Amino acid sequence: MPIVKIHGMIDPHTHLRDLDWSNKATFTSETQAAIASGYWAVFDMPNTAPSTTDEARLDDKLKRLDGGAHCDWGVYFGASQIDNSAEYERIASRVCGLKIYNNSTTGDLLISRQTDRERHYGAWSTNKVIAVHAEEETVSAILSLVRKYRQPTHFLHISSAYEINLLTKAKADGLPVSIGVCPHHLFLTIDDLASLGPYGLMKPELKTKRDQQALWQAIESGLVDVIESDHAPHTFAEKESANPPYGVPGLETTLPLMLRAVQDGRLPLDQAINMQSLNVQRIWRISPLPKTYTLVDTDHSYIIERGSLRAKCGWSPFEGLRAYGKILEVWIRGHLVFDGENVLSPPGFGRNLFGLVA
Ligand code: DOR
Ligand code: ZN
DSSP states (O other): OOEEEEEOOEEEEEOOOBTTBTTTOOHHHHHHHHHHTTOSEEEEOSOSSSOSOSHHHHHHHHHHHHHHOSSEEEEEEEOOSSOOGGGHHHHGGGSSEEEEEOSOOSSSOBOOOHHHHHHHHHHOOSSSEEEEEOOTHHHHHHHHHHHHHOOOEEEOSOOOHHHHHHHHHHHHTTOSEEEEEOHHHHHOOGGGHHHHGGGGOOSSOOOOHHHHHHHHHHHHTTOOOEEOOOBOOOOHHHHTSSSOOSOBOOTTTHHHHHHHHHHTTSSOHHHHHHTTTHHHHHHTTOOOOTTOEEEEEEEEEEEOOGGGOOSTTOOOTTTTOEEEEEEEEEEETTEEEEOSSOBOSOTTOOOBSSSOOO
């Protein structure tokens, strides 16, 4: 049985919900799902209800995570349309980065005017990551700000050949950019929409086979830095409604699908693992923690099924797909927090990887 040790698995792109959206997911339910999937830490996006856009809301979220999280965590602050950049100096030490939404999606954080985006870039004076939701030509608009302000910028959920071309050039020019890709864009295409219906709706949307191929090539060439889930759970009722929201869960299927890609010969095992651990630590400047690792049996094969998922929403867009990997043990700071069956860390065990809780 090939048992592999992963040092410090992190998902830097999750929507843990809770607060006024605890019907979709809670800090407790999703951090338990994260631990059972091998993660040391998960970073939470700011498009919650309410959105994380001022110091009081940030403090409230930090306190709740501090009391409820089973694994370690980070929190993004959200740039908002009504300028909140005056808050940055006060909050920067406690967050994993700034998130700027430049295309429309779930939540109320869209910033569509370039002058507003620039104000946020200019005001973010730490060297912590700016994580951007930017699709297609918006990627160019953000790259012009990276060129001017030189802030380290992580392009979340890159999904098309066009975007890959732009970012290939940006990296060749030496700009401080990193690239995240999600399993749903690697394993699903628009051809799956007919069978998935609302469960295949997310932003950025599913793309063509050609786009999917460009993503795999970008992984093969080493251009892609991170595989992130964009875990964005919604309830069955919401997905079945007349206006289904965008977003799909993915925390529990990200490593298993990437291990399948390894089994399929698409990429080496160490690269798959680094894209979910070392590369994330490098980009978000996290020092490796001693005695913090995951043991996984990479040969274990199974079919993704509803019944075996722990995230609160209870479904996956990948149901029916073959995946690989059984998590045997997860250790955080010398504590066994998952024994292959049970989450052993209590709520509140998890710590903010980015500074003190207020
Ligand atoms: O599909 C998505 N869902 N894309 C996003 O950018 C946000 C997310 C959500 O919060 O539901
Ligand atoms: Zn997201």
